[in-house]
Amino acid sequence: MQRRMILSLAGAGFLAACTPAIAPGAMRLAPNSTLVVVRHADRNGEDLSTTGSARARSLVEVLSNTDLAAIHAPDIKRNLDTAAPLAQARGLPVVTPRGASLTRQLVRRARGRGVIWIGNKSNIREIWRDLALPDPAPLDYGSLAIIRSDANGAVTVERRNVPAD
Numbered sequence: 001m002q003r004r005m006i007l008s009l010a011g012a013g014f015l016a017a018c019t020p021a022i023a024p025g026a027m028r029l030a031p032n033s034t035l036v037v038v039r040h041a042d043r044n045g046e047d048l049s050t051t052g053s054a055r056a057r058s059l060v061e062v063l064s065n066t067d068l069a070a071i072h073a074p075d076i077k078r079n080l081d082t083a084a085p086l087a088q089a090r091g092l093p094v095v096t097p098r099g100a101s102l103t104r105q106l107v108r109r110a111r112g113r114g115v116i117w118i119g120n121k122s123n124i125r126e127i128w129r130d131l132a133l134p135d136p137a138p139l140d141y142g143s144l145a146i147i148r149s150d151a152n153g154a155v156t157v158e159r160r161n162v163p164a165d
Helices: 001-018 050-062 077-090 100-109 120-132
Strands: 033-039 071-072 114-119 143-149 155-161
Touching: 001 033, 033 100, 033 120, 050 077, 071 077, 077 114, 100 120, 114 120, 120 155
Parallel strands: 033 114, 071 114
Antiparallel strands: 033 143, 143 155
């Protein structure tokens, strides 16, 4: 009996490991939530270029009327440098999520408030797929998307440009 239970649990674990973590479109923002998604600013190697530094400063103005409770970015220099002017202007730390399912973490942290993700092409594609958002994802330097869920859970995507001047 005990052996069957162990084999059943092992089989269930194997199946769970073979199943994708999140099915595309399986996740949704909670009502009254905002998730801002932007790629890190233009770079020259690991550092922001002159254009990228200007774009990072412009991000502060572009989001001046957007309520943000948290700033998130991977622990990569170009992402953190892009986030720095916004973090300073808002008096917020930059949170670097760890572990599995970035989208799940962001959706949870955005519940009923505004958060920003300053990411890279690959993780922005992941977020876009997980939330089944309409293309294009904001993968170009200066492209920004504000994803809002209203009180009824209806999602809209507003696209903006972050100038480099």
